[in-house]
Every structure is written in structure tokens, then in C-alpha cells.
Amino acid sequence: MTKRVKKIYNITQKLLFSSKKKDAESILDLYNFYTCFPLKEDNQGDISLKNGIAISKKNAADCIHDYKRTASFLRGVYNAIIECKKKFPNEELNILYAGCGPYAPLLLPLLSLFEPDNINITLLDINQASIDSIKQIVIELGYETYISNCIVADATQYQYRKNESLHMIITETMFHALTKEPQVAITQNLAPQLIEGGILIPEEISITLGYSFFSKEPFLNQYNNTYHVANLINQNAKRKFVETLFSLTKSKNKGVVDSYYFESKWYPIPENYEETPDICIYTYIKVFDVFQLQYEDSLITNPYCLTSLYNLQNKSKFKIKYSIENIPNWEITVS
Known part of the structure; x- marks a missing residue:
């Protein structure tokens, strides 16, 4: 050696x-x-x-x-x-x-x-x-x-x-x-x-929809070539999880409509969202067996904010779409 x-x-x-x-x-x-x-x-x-x-x-x-x-x-x-x-x-x-x-x-x-x-x-x-x-x-x-x-x-x-x-x-x-x-x-x-x-x-990679106060979310950030959790004081930020949208595994993409995109069902706009005003996407990764990455453990599991519910005032419902064509991204549709 x-x-x-x-x-x-x-x-x-x-x-x-x-x-x-x-x-x-x-x-x-x-x-x-x-x-x-x-x-x-x-x-x-x-x-x-x-x-x-x-x-x-x-x-x-x-x-x-x-x-x-x-x-x-x-x-x-x-x-x-x-x-x-x-x-x-x-x-x-x-x-x-x-x-x-x-x-x-x-x-x-x-x-x-x-x-x-x-x-x-x-x-x-x-x-x-x-x-x-x-x-x-x-x-x-x-x-x-x-x-x-x-x-x-x-x-x-x-x-x-x-x-x-x-x-x-x-x-x-x-x-x-x-x-x-x-x-x-x-x-x-x-x-x-x-x-x-x-x-x-x-x-497995699981994608979950939820509501949060995004600016208070703990997330990983880079400082001088090392990574640290920012907003540590808010690690108990309130979240309301809605449901898992889809999971990516070797056998199938659960919930993915076809090879190119996923589209959710319609969700009603919450009546009271003062404490959790932002629509967010959360990522969980099961690397193998018991080895995993939870929300905000890593740059790749940082929470992602789609939009504020305050932007959807006078609307009754929304749905979201994930597309992998060109550059993978999320879009929101309201009604």
C-alpha cells in the first residue's frame, strides 16, 4: 500500500x-x-x-x-x-x-x-x-x-x-x-x-409539498469553502406538510405522469396562512438502507420556495407542475 x-x-x-x-x-x-x-x-x-x-x-x-x-x-x-x-x-x-x-x-x-x-x-x-x-x-x-x-x-x-x-x-x-x-x-x-x-x-428521492415561513427556514449555505446550517435559531420553524408528490426510485417514478413532467392535483388555498405563508418543496433522500439526508441536511435537500400565498389572494386553488425538459423547474397554476 x-x-x-x-x-x-x-x-x-x-x-x-x-x-x-x-x-x-x-x-x-x-x-x-x-x-x-x-x-x-x-x-x-x-x-x-x-x-x-x-x-x-x-x-x-x-x-x-x-x-x-x-x-x-x-x-x-x-x-x-x-x-x-x-x-x-x-x-x-x-x-x-x-x-x-x-x-x-x-x-x-x-x-x-x-x-x-x-x-x-x-x-x-x-x-x-x-x-x-x-x-x-x-x-x-x-x-x-x-x-x-x-x-x-x-x-x-x-x-x-x-x-x-x-x-x-x-x-x-x-x-x-x-x-x-x-x-x-x-x-x-x-x-x-x-x-x-x-x-x-x-x-429513493421523495418530493413533498408543504407550507412554511420560508425566511425562517434553516438551510445549508456555504462559508469559506465549508457548509453550515443558516438560521439555526429557527430550526423549529413551523411547517405544514401537505403530501408527498412523487418519489424517484429504480423501479418507477411514483406519481410522475410521463417521462417529462409531473402535475399535481388542485389544492385549495388555505384560509389561514399567516404563520406559514409560503408554498414550499421539501426533498428527502434515502441513500441506501438507514443512510439518509433529511430536509436542510445538505444543499441538495434545502427547502425550495415556490411562491407566497399572499401572491395568490383572490384565488381559490392552485396546482404545481414539475418539468425536466430543458432545465428542470417547478411552475404554479392558480384558479
């Missing part, structure tokens, strides 16, 4: 098996480890796709700082690999990491904990600079025996090798309330390609 592999092994061991109170420290150690590898120059920036925006190499790298997200996904992926090994004991595990960015941070740190004999990984990103960077890191860590392919491709269109079973997919290409980035389109394309019993990470 080289010095660099030993270092990432120790960081990952601490993250997986120490107190969660040390997560922020461990993730900072992980980020500092990656900064030892110079990133390839990126002339692309954000890339517009048919169903969302693929963020730039730098922004993808900076996502590591969102420490609860990174920690929860690493724990979930680690346990998912163990579960996959139990489900498919006599097979080489084929794992696809779609939207891996320049660091593949939700999988690469775990490799030092597994033998390479029965793991076959494909890393995929649409950004050439990201793939160039991760290729170099793989070589410098000596991980070529784990990584079979590093591919530049659009994950919303990519087709896995037809003559091989796909046992596990990892994709985290999200912004809050499933806006902007192509998580839904990628899931719709890749999840059906899984072998029966295969595992999708995250296992």
Missing part, C-alpha cells in the same frame, strides 16, 4: 467507523487529500443538456465540502457494495458511477477497503476535463485494476455494455428540489438497465 493509498484508507476508515461528530473534519481531510492532485484545465464550464445542466468541473469538485451529503453517500455506497456482494456472490460486480466529476468522491475513497478481484467500475462524466483528472488520479493511486472504463458521455443517453450485467449505479447530479441538474433524466435512463436485484444509489 503506497503512502497516498494508506492516507486515503485512514481518512475513509475514520469517516466510516468513527463518530458522525467528526464528519466535517474527515471530509475536510478528504478534500485536502484530493488537492494534492492538480485538476486538468477546464474550458467547458457548465454544460447544457436536453434535461438539465451538468455543472463545471470546479463546482463538482467543491461539492465534497457539503460534508453530510458526502459522508452519507460514502456510508451508503460502502454498505451497498457489501450488500451487492451478498446478492451476487459468484459474479464480478459491475458498478457505474454516472456524473463522477474530477474526483469520483462517492466511490473512489472506498476502493482501498475492497479487493479489486470482483469489482469492475465504469466512471462516466460529460466533462472531458473531469474524466482527464480522474484518470490521472486513478493511475497515481494504482487503482487501474478496479476501474475498467473512464468515459466521456451524457448519462441521460448512455447505454451500458449489453453483454454485461449492471449490478449497481451511483449518480448524484442534483440541486435542491430536483431543479437545474438532470438527476431525474439520468435515473430514468440508467435505472432500467440494472440487473434484477441491482442497487441504485440513491435508493
Whole structure:
């Protein structure tokens, strides 16, 4: 084991098996480890796709700082690999990491904990600079025996090798309330390609409608390359949850009308909304098994405000629509 592999092994061991109170420290150690590898120059920036925006190499790298997200996904992926090994004991595990960015941070740190004999990984990103960077890191860590392919491709269109079973997919290409980035389109394309019993990470993304006083909501924000919960004093801000609109899983998109959009039923305008005057979307993520991200745990589960109910005065009802065409977004219709 080289010095660099030993270092990432120790960081990952601490993250997986120490107190969660040390997560922020461990993730900072992980980020500092990656900064030892110079990133390839990126002339692309954000890339517009048919169903969302693929963020730039730098922004993808900076996502590591969102420490609860990174920690929860690493724990979930680690346990998912163990579960996959139990489900498919006599097979080489084929794992696809779609939207891996320049660091593949939700999988690469775990490799030092597994033998390479029965793991076959494909890393995929649409950004050439990201793939160039991760290729170099793989070589410098000596991980070529784990990584079979590093591919530049659009994950919303990519087709896995037809003559091989796909046992596990990892994709985290999200912004809050499933806006902007192509998580839904990628899931719709890749999840059906899984072998029966295969595992999708995250296992489930649930979108819930509710009312709140949005300016009092706790939410995650960035300060000096670290993430902290803002509005801590209001962590008990009052919320009124209406219902779960839909959930995104490997088997189906519960409640999604078709491949491109979801449209809710009509909701009556509440009679009294002084304490909760804003229509909000809340995101819950089940990464794998018990590993999850609750509301405001992460940038990707921050609450999202659709509009104020004060803007709907003299109206009797509203419904909302979520579309993944062009840039994923929410719209509201009133009557």
C-alpha cells in the first residue's frame, strides 16, 4: 500500500467507523487529500443538456465540502457494495458511477477497503476535463485494476455494455428540489438497465409539498469553502406538510405522469396562512438502507420556495407542475 493509498484508507476508515461528530473534519481531510492532485484545465464550464445542466468541473469538485451529503453517500455506497456482494456472490460486480466529476468522491475513497478481484467500475462524466483528472488520479493511486472504463458521455443517453450485467449505479447530479441538474433524466435512463436485484444509489428521492415561513427556514449555505446550517435559531420553524408528490426510485417514478413532467392535483388555498405563508418543496433522500439526508441536511435537500400565498389572494386553488425538459423547474397554476 503506497503512502497516498494508506492516507486515503485512514481518512475513509475514520469517516466510516468513527463518530458522525467528526464528519466535517474527515471530509475536510478528504478534500485536502484530493488537492494534492492538480485538476486538468477546464474550458467547458457548465454544460447544457436536453434535461438539465451538468455543472463545471470546479463546482463538482467543491461539492465534497457539503460534508453530510458526502459522508452519507460514502456510508451508503460502502454498505451497498457489501450488500451487492451478498446478492451476487459468484459474479464480478459491475458498478457505474454516472456524473463522477474530477474526483469520483462517492466511490473512489472506498476502493482501498475492497479487493479489486470482483469489482469492475465504469466512471462516466460529460466533462472531458473531469474524466482527464480522474484518470490521472486513478493511475497515481494504482487503482487501474478496479476501474475498467473512464468515459466521456451524457448519462441521460448512455447505454451500458449489453453483454454485461449492471449490478449497481451511483449518480448524484442534483440541486435542491430536483431543479437545474438532470438527476431525474439520468435515473430514468440508467435505472432500467440494472440487473434484477441491482442497487441504485440513491435508493429513493421523495418530493413533498408543504407550507412554511420560508425566511425562517434553516438551510445549508456555504462559508469559506465549508457548509453550515443558516438560521439555526429557527430550526423549529413551523411547517405544514401537505403530501408527498412523487418519489424517484429504480423501479418507477411514483406519481410522475410521463417521462417529462409531473402535475399535481388542485389544492385549495388555505384560509389561514399567516404563520406559514409560503408554498414550499421539501426533498428527502434515502441513500441506501438507514443512510439518509433529511430536509436542510445538505444543499441538495434545502427547502425550495415556490411562491407566497399572499401572491395568490383572490384565488381559490392552485396546482404545481414539475418539468425536466430543458432545465428542470417547478411552475404554479392558480384558479
